[in-house]
Amino acid sequence: MPPPSHLRLVEPPPRRAARAPLRWRMALSCALLGAFYLLPWLRWDGRQALLFDLPARRFDLFGLTLWPQDLGVLLGLLAVLATALVLLTQLAGRVWCGHACPQTLWSGLFGWIERATARRLRRPALAAAARHLLWAGVALWTGITFVGLFSPIQALVGSQGGPAWSGWETFWVLFYALATWGNAGFLREQVCLDLCPFARVCPSLCDADTPQMHYLARRGEPRGPRPPGQGGVADRGRGLLDAVSASDYSFRAAHPALAGPLPRFASDRLGDCLDCRACVDICPMALDIRSGPHPDCIACGACVDACDTQMRRWHFPAGLIARASPRAMQQQPTRWLRPRTLAAMGTLLVLLGIGLYRL
Ligand code: SF4
Ligand code: SF4
Known part of the structure; x- marks a missing residue:
């Protein structure tokens, strides 16, 4: 029997090599302090x-x-x-x-x-x-x-x-x-x-070209605990959800009182989010990145490290939470030179030029 339409394979999820997390954030903090x-x-x-x-x-x-x-x-x-x-x-x-x-x-x-x-x-x-x-x-x-x-x-x-x-x-x-x-x-x-x-x-x-933290809901939803031994959505051949179903599951998980609880899914139909809440527990701003990018997010990357650790433990590909611009998330190229960046670069160059001239 074919899988329900909202669980059909849309495209394979991105794979990343499993590697130990770089402790560069802690090293940077120690260096600055x-x-x-x-x-x-x-x-x-x-x-x-x-x-x-x-x-x-x-x-x-x-x-x-x-x-x-x-x-x-x-x-x-x-x-x-x-x-x-x-x-x-x-x-x-x-x-x-x-x-x-x-x-x-x-x-x-x-x-x-x-x-x-x-x-x-x-x-x-x-x-x-x-x-x-x-x-x-x-x-x-x-x-x-x-x-x-x-x-x-x-x-x-x-x-x-x-x-x-x-x-x-x-x-x-x-x-x-x-x-x-x-x-x-x-x-x-x-x-x-x-x-x-x-x-x-x-x-x-x-703006839309500025990198933010994103949870890849199409890969992660529907979230939930599962017995060990099942591979990620790529290994199971489930693939990514369509965008509407993924955002519907994310919304319902974040607002159960408003939208009703998520239905229970068989473990082989779950996405790659284990609902372990490691990303939530470590967030210094008390955010749940799975509810979508938030203006209070300080881009510290702690949720990325926490989630990648869980992904490695379960032998899933890392990168369920990733840093990307909204345009990149829609498969569009990021524009580095935009009117606002050109204005800031111009101001910086003028200030530096004046400073060098005065010295
Ligand atoms: S852990 Fe850091 S990067 Fe992740 S949501 Fe919280 S503030 Fe943003
Ligand atoms: S750390 Fe990753 S797997 Fe765990 S709840 Fe957060 S997104 Fe899901």
Whole structure:
């Protein structure tokens, strides 16, 4: 008997070689955090390489010294960085948010400490005490490091005699320590959702050619647990669903109260999504990517890694969740040069040209 029309083979799903996940995201986070903590300790010509000395009205940037009359250079540098961020977001999506934003980095570090203490210390009270002790230590050192960009770090940590913080230094160290502790330990994704202005403008920077995270519903639906030993949809010859059925199943799975529960399917008719929820549990923004691309997604890729791990475990091809532009998802070529990217590139080149001319 032929399969029902909504389960017919449309085209074979893409195959990808099974390979161990690259831990590049963790390596990048460690490198960026390490760079931040190292930055105030770098020396250049006998002075701190990066020091915004406000009382002396002198900014040292790796051998370049700026005085109050050079304020335009500093503003120009900020304009270059802001334009570069806009261009990066247009071309690659929210990769800054997902991989380099301080809120993401410190939330990841605090989350790692939380998981590590809970795993190693079985008694909850002991784990909570250890977690808060470590969080407080990291937060305090972060505050000292940040203030060390504005006040010589060696004097701050007392390596040039006794530690004698001024009232302002004490205030800002404690302020940034508290902000780090609160934002990374407790608020986490709420900072991105409710406080970050960049998150508000991101949707207007992205368009149909900007990469986003996508769940391949035609391959994954209908989702569900199944006994081991059955291959993926490609091995079973089921293939991909048609787009309408796939989006119908996804919608019904996401809105059971509205659309009614998904019918139960025989395991050989299921798609490749095991409904294990690994992608949901790991999402720092508490999203279910299977409900479709979401403007709050920070493109961190954690759901991709989590799902690929499950796919490898079940000997299914990786890539059930993938990064692609909406146009690429419709088999159309991605356009890198578009009016908005050309405008950002032009602005960047003009700013860089002015900067080089002034220097
Ligand atoms: S949906 Fe995926 S990429 Fe987006 S924030 Fe969640 S884990 Fe990160
Ligand atoms: S991790 Fe993959 S298999 Fe598991 S629920 Fe998410 S999409 Fe489905």
